[in-house]
Amino acid sequence: MKNVLLIGVGLIGGSIALTIKNEHEAVIAGYDVQAANCETAVKLGVIDRVSYDLQRDAANADLIIIATPVEATLNIMDQLSSIKPAIKALVMDVGSTKNTIMKKAETLAENGIVFIGGHPMAGSHKTGVESARPHLLENAFYILTPSSITSAAKIEEAKDWLKGTHAKFIVAEPDEHDFLTGIVSHFPHLIASSLVRLAQKHASDNPLVQQLAAGGFRDITRIASSSPKMWSDIVSQNKEHLLSLLNEWKEEMDQVISFVENGDQNQLFDYFNGAKLFRDGLPIRSKGAIQPFSDLYVDILDTAGALSKVTTLLAESQISIINITILEVREGLNGVLRLSFQNDTDRDNAQQLLHQENYLTHITE
Ligand SMILES: NC(=O)C1=CN([C@@H]2O[C@H](COP(=O)(O)OP(=O)(O)OC[C@H]3O[C@@H](n4cnc5c(N)ncnc54)[C@H](O)[C@@H]3O)[C@@H](O)[C@H]2O)C=CC1
Ligand SMILES: O=C(O)C(=O)Cc1ccc(O)cc1
Structure with missing residues (x-):
């Protein structure tokens, strides 16, 4: 059993944790400035336990993923490089920038820590572990930026850890x-x-x-x-x-x-037409990736058949649900379903239909 430490238990970190659980025998500990995020993640089954001791869990980890906003990533990298003896884990991040982070990675390299920068080119305008999905990064480009001490074998190890994302890996220079x-x-x-x-x-x-x-x-x-x-x-x-x-x-x-x-x-036509031709020629991503998801939260009673009543109702109106998650994180309620739809129109139609049947629904942004 391998040990994974996830630092920053939000949308991207949570989504990657779900894919690691699908593909590897690993215990995932989560560390977050807001410990409540880790507790939610444990309840949702995204991580196995909360880390209350970053230093100890980092020292024991085989893989560390930093999934915080990029300025915090630099601080965490400083903290990791000060741990003695040097941590043995492969360290990766998921930040949207790479130049500054890879400069900092060189200080980790000086301490013998292997760091591979990573940036999954997909996600959502939503934040937080509640929005994490195992399919979020499917078919997306995932850019890897190795540091000076990264061997080809370590890059393969990184890809193996991340294989459950079903993303397409590319290796690039940080400035590029x-x-x-x-x-x-x-x-x-x-x-x-x-x-x-x-x-x-x-x-x-x-x-x-x-x-x-x-x-x-x-x-x-x-x-x-x-x-x-x-x-x-x-x-x-x-x-x-x-x-x-x-x-x-x-x-x-x-x-x-x-x-x-x-x-x-003529000038205006050419301007718009040039833009249209270039945009029309852009590749269309097949599935997953940068598609935003439209979620609807539905309060349900904890009774037999409650879930199938909701799904049948929507199926009868030809509204397709792309994902269902049962959440039990709201106090005083029996249960909450999170239904994910392909787009806002399907979500709004579902909400209208469920209201007519006296369900309490919420759209959380
Ligand atoms: N949102 C997106 O679509 C994408 C985001 N990214 C990158 O992924 C990273 C994370 O973004 P999201 O998951 O979207 O954000 P998020 O807000 O959902 O998650 C970030 C988590 O980091 C925690 N955090 C903040 N500072 C921390 C610290 N010092 N120590 C420990 N935990 C800390 C927050 O409490 C939060 O739970 C960012 O660097 C972002 O640039 C990359 C690709 C796509
Ligand atoms: O919501 C969207 O469409 C995004 O583009 C999400 C996103 C945000 C930051 C990234 O570095 C990569 C992808």
């Missing part, structure tokens, strides 16, 4: 990683938040802004609902690439301003 993720993930996040801030400014003068922003606007700005802590850490660690992209974007916007000022239909 930060440049690429800057373009496809970090910069779009800044823009999504800026679109929301713009709408917010106008919403105070005109309440219709908020109502009309419920459609397409909501879709293209979904990622602005992600964790502000996680994203402020990412932006400060990928500052150089993001500043360069922001300046490029300013030039892009100046060009758009001139197209709009000139009112030249």
